[in-house]
Amino acid sequence: MRPFELTLAEAADAMAKGALSPVELTASVLERIDAVEERLGAYVAVAGEAAHEAATLAEREIAAGRHRGPLHGIPFGLKDLIDVAGLPTTASSRVRASHVAQTDSAVTKRLFDAGAVLLGKTHTHEFAYGLTTPQTRNAWDPGRIAGGSSGGSAVAVAAGAATFALGTDTGGSIRVPAALNGVVGLKPTYDLISRQGVTSLSWSLDHVGPLTRTVRDAALVLSALTGRDAESPAGSGGARPGYVLPQEGDLTGLRIGVPVNYYFDRVSPDVEAAVRRALARMSNLGAELVEVEIPMARYVQAIQWGLMVPEATAYHERALRSVPELYGPDIRVLLEAGELMSAGDYLRAQRARALMREAWGRLLDEVDVIAAPTVPMTAVVAGQDAVEWPDGTTESVSDAYVRLSAPANITGIPALTLPVGRDQAGLPIGMQLMGPPMGEALVLRAGHAYEADRDQRGEPAAMG
Numbered sequence: 001m002r003p004f005e006l007t008l009a010e011a012a013d014a015m016a017k018g019a020l021s022p023v024e025l026t027a028s029v030l031e032r033i034d035a036v037e038e039r040l041g042a043y044v045a046v047a048g049e050a051a052h053e054a055a056t057l058a059e060r061e062i063a064a065g066r067h068r069g070p071l072h073g074i075p076f077g078l079k080d081l082i083d084v085a086g087l088p089t090t091a092s093s094r095v096r097a098s099h100v101a102q103t104d105s106a107v108t109k110r111l112f113d114a115g116a117v118l119l120g121k122t123h124t125h126e127f128a129y130g131l132t133t134p135q136t137r138n139a140w141d142p143g144r145i146a147g148g149s150s151g152g153s154a155v156a157v158a159a160g161a162a163t164f165a166l167g168t169d170t171g172g173s174i175r176v177p178a179a180l181n182g183v184v185g186l187k188p189t190y191d192l193i194s195r196q197g198v199t200s201l202s203w204s205l206d207h208v209g210p211l212t213r214t215v216r217d218a219a220l221v222l223s224a225l226t227g228r229d230a231e232s233p234a235g236s237g238g239a240r241p242g243y244v245l246p247q248e249g250d251l252t253g254l255r256i257g258v259p260v261n262y263y264f265d266r267v268s269p270d271v272e273a274a275v276r277r278a279l280a281r282m283s284n285l286g287a288e289l290v291e292v293e294i295p296m297a298r299y300v301q302a303i304q305w306g307l308m309v310p311e312a313t314a315y316h317e318r319a320l321r322s323v324p325e326l327y328g329p330d331i332r333v334l335l336e337a338g339e340l341m342s343a344g345d346y347l348r349a350q351r352a353r354a355l356m357r358e359a360w361g362r363l364l365d366e367v368d369v370i371a372a373p374t375v376p377m378t379a380v381v382a383g384q385d386a387v388e389w390p391d392g393t394t395e396s397v398s399d400a401y402v403r404l405s406a407p408a409n410i411t412g413i414p415a416l417t418l419p420v421g422r423d424q425a426g427l428p429i430g431m432q433l434m435g436p437p438m439g440e441a442l443v444l445r446a447g448h449a450y451e452a453d454r455d456q457r458g459e460p461a462a463m464g
Contacts, residue, residue: 003028008217012070022073026055046120072115077162080121083197105197122152139461144379147177160460172405179374179430190412213458219243249449252286257367262297274421295359306349313338374430
C-alpha cells in the first residue's frame with residue numbers, strides 16, 4: 001500500500017511504530033496531488049516546499065521523542081476560507097485576489113500545534129455560497145459535480161490528495177461534498193469549534209469541521225480541534241475530552257430515530273435503499289430503531305434562506321457596493337437579493353429557528369440520534385441545473401442538496417455523514433447521523449460501529 005492510501009489513523013500508527021516517516025507520507029501525498037490535480041482541480045494553491053519543510057521538522061521532533069499526538073506529521077488540506085498567516089485567503093473569488101492573511105485562524109493554530117503538515121488551500125464555491133464548487137470535479141467521476149461548498153476539501157481527501165481536510169458547513173457544505181465523494185464529514189455542534197479567522201457566509205449558521213476517510217479519523221481531528229485552550233472564546237474552549245472510539249461496534253441500547261416524514265420524501269430509490277440497509281445493519285448491532293416525525297419540516301427552506309441570505313449580504317455589503325463586477329453572476333444575484341429582505345423577515349426567521357430548536361430538542365429527548373440520507377441523490381452531471389422527481393416536482397440541484405442538511409445548521413446540532421453504499425452508476429451514497437447538542441461522541445460512536453461492521457477501510461477513489 002502506498003503511503004497516500006493510508007487513513008489518518010493508519011498513518012499515525014505507522015509513524016508511532018517507526019514504519020513510516022512524515023517526510024515519506026507527505027512526499028507520497030504531494031506526488032498524488034501531482035497525478036490527479038489537473039483532472040480534479042481540488043486545490044487553489046499547493047504549498048509543496050513549505051509542506052516538505054514542515055514534514056522534515058515533524059520527523060526530527062518525533063525522532064527526538066517530542067511526539068505531539070496522532071496528527072503529528074499528517075498532511076492536510078484547508079478550505080480557502082480559513083486563514084493561514086502569510087498565505088492568501090481567496091474564498092475562490094476575484095474579490096479576494098490580493099488578500100493575504102496576517103494571522104493564523106484558531107483552527108489553523110490548533111492543527112499546527114498538533115504538528116499537522118499543511119499541503120495547501122482547497123477550492124470552495126465562491127465565498128461558500130453554493131452547493132457545487134464548479135472549479136472542482138468529483139473524485140469518482142470527473143464528469144460530475146464535487147458538491148459544495150467544501151468541494152475541494154472533500155475531493156482532495158477522497159482522491160488521496162490529503163490525509164484529511166477542514167471545511168465549513170452553513171447549509172450542508174461539509175456533508176454534501178463528503179457524501180457525493182464517498183468520505184466522512186462532520187458538522188459539529190454550533191460554536192464547539194472556533195470560527196475566528198474563518199471567512200463568514202452566515203455567522204449564525206456557519207460551522208467548521210473535518211473531512212476524513214473514516215469516522216475514526218474524524219474523531220482524531222475533532223479531538224485536536226477541541227482540546228484545552230484558555231484563549232478560546234466562550235462556547236468553544238476549555239477542557240474537553242478526546243473522542244475515543246471503541247474497537248467493537250456494539251450499539252446495544254442506542255435509540256436511532258428513523259424519520260417517517262421529510263427525510264425520505266423525494267429521495268432516489270438507490271439512496272433510500274442504501275440508507276435503509278445501513279439502518280438494518282445498525283439494528284443487528286443492537287440499536288433500537290424508533291420511528292419519529294420531524295417537526296416544522298415545511299418551514300426548513302424558509303428559515304434557512306431567511307437567515308442565510310441577509311447575513312451573507314450584510315457581510316459583503318462594502319465589497320458588493322465597491323466591486324460588484326468581481327463577483328460571479330450566481331453569487332452576485334444572491335447577495336443583491338439579500339438587500340431586498342426586510343428586518344422583519346429576518347427577525348421572523350430567527351423566531352422560527354428558536355421554535356425549531358425547541359422542537360428538535362424534544363425530539364432528541366426521545367431518541368439518541370436521528371439517521372437519514374445526507375442528500376437525496378448522488379452527484380449529478382456537471383452543468384445540470386434541476387432534477388425532476390417522480391411526483392412531478394422540479395427542484396433546483398442546490399435546493400435538493402441543501403434540503404436534507406439544512407435542519408442541522410438551523411438547530412446547531414452535530415451531524416455526521418458517512419458512506420453507506422453506491423448507486424447503480426457506482427457513485428457514493430451518504431447517510432447522516434444527527435445527535436443532541438454536544439452529542440459528537442454519540443454520532444461518532446454510531447457511525448464508527450457501522451463502519452467497523454462493514455470493515456470499511458476508507459480507501460481513496462480508484463483513479464490509478
